[in-house]
Amino acid sequence: MTCELCGNVTSGYLCTRHRERLAAGLQELPALYDEVGECLVPRRSGWGEIVATKSAAGPRSPINEDVLDTVTWGRAAEVMRLWRTDVRHVRWPHRGAPPPGGLAEDCRWLAQQLDWIVAAYPAAGEIAREVQELELQARSVVGDPLPRAQRLGTCVAVTDDQGTVCGAVISRMPGQTRLACRWCGYxxxxxxxxxxxxxFQPAESA
Incomplete structure (x- = not known):
C-alpha cells in the first residue's frame, strides 16, 4: 500500500508524515477559524466607528467582505461535519447521524478515529487534502503561513552492491527529525x- 498523498510505501492510506500533518491540522483548525471569525469584523478606529473595508456607496456592512471573498463563512464547519458523517457511516453503517456539534467537536471526533481512518478508510487522502486546504485558506487570512520544506541536498544512501548512490532530492520540514527517502526508502x-x-553532498549541492 502507498500513501495517497506522496506515494511512499506505507502500511495504511497515509504515511507517518502525512498522518501527523492531518492530526495537527485537525487540532489547529478550530482555533484558526476562531481567528478568521475575528478578522470578519472590521477593526474600529474609535468607539462605535467602523472602518470601511470597501469604498462602495451606501450602508457599510459590519462584515469584512474582503475576508469573505477568501474564506466562505461556515465552510470549514460544513466540510468537517460531512467528513464526520461519512466516516461514521462507513465504520458503523447501522448508526444514525452524528449528534449536533460544531467545528471543534467534529475535528476532535475525527482525530480520535485517526488510526482507523489511516488503516481502513479509502478516502483518508481526501480528508487530508481538504483539511490542508482549509488550513491554508485560514492562514492566508490571519497571516500565519505554513512553513515550507527545506531542501537538504540529495540522498547519499547506497542502493546496491556496486555502490550506486540514490541521489534523490531530500527535503524536510523545519523541526522534522525523521524522514524516509521517497525513492530508496532509506x-x-x-x-x-x-x-x-x-x-557527502556534492560540491554544487552542499
Missing part, C-alpha cells in the same frame, strides 16, 4: 544520519 533519523548526509 530513513534519516539519527544525528549520524544527518551528519553523513551533509558530509
Amino acid at each position: 530513513v534519516y533519523a539519527t544525528a549520524q544520519d544527518w551528519a553523513r548526509l551533509q558530509h
Whole structure:
C-alpha cells in the first residue's frame, strides 16, 4: 500500500508524515477559524466607528467582505461535519447521524478515529487534502503561513552492491527529525544520519 498523498510505501492510506500533518491540522483548525471569525469584523478606529473595508456607496456592512471573498463563512464547519458523517457511516453503517456539534467537536471526533481512518478508510487522502486546504485558506487570512520544506541536498544512501548512490532530492520540514527517502526508502533519523548526509553532498549541492 502507498500513501495517497506522496506515494511512499506505507502500511495504511497515509504515511507517518502525512498522518501527523492531518492530526495537527485537525487540532489547529478550530482555533484558526476562531481567528478568521475575528478578522470578519472590521477593526474600529474609535468607539462605535467602523472602518470601511470597501469604498462602495451606501450602508457599510459590519462584515469584512474582503475576508469573505477568501474564506466562505461556515465552510470549514460544513466540510468537517460531512467528513464526520461519512466516516461514521462507513465504520458503523447501522448508526444514525452524528449528534449536533460544531467545528471543534467534529475535528476532535475525527482525530480520535485517526488510526482507523489511516488503516481502513479509502478516502483518508481526501480528508487530508481538504483539511490542508482549509488550513491554508485560514492562514492566508490571519497571516500565519505554513512553513515550507527545506531542501537538504540529495540522498547519499547506497542502493546496491556496486555502490550506486540514490541521489534523490531530500527535503524536510523545519523541526522534522525523521524522514524516509521517497525513492530508496532509506530513513534519516539519527544525528549520524544527518551528519553523513551533509558530509557527502556534492560540491554544487552542499
